[in-house]
Amino acid sequence: MADILIYIATAVAGVAFLLALYRFLKGPTAADRVVAFDTLTLISVVFIVVIALGEGRGIYLDVAVIYALLSFLGVIAVARYLERGL
Secondary structure (H helix, E strand, O other): OHHHHHHHHHHHHHHHHHHHHHHHHHHOOOOHHHHHHHHHHHHHHHHHHHHHHHHOOOHHHHHHHHHHHHHHHHHHHHHHHHHOOO
């Protein structure tokens, strides 16, 4: 039963990734692209967590946390740059 839920979560995350990628490539403004990039990185974290669950390896969760923190800092830096420049 858990395997079926992992497959469903992967499929939903895959569809969300494609939609966010479309917004990233097509976004009319830079702010849209930044939000789409943040969404893409969060969906990538979801993929890493799903892989950790599927493989039964907890070390991947550490990688997901570090990736999420670096992504957050990167988005904050870009947002500050777009707002008023660094």
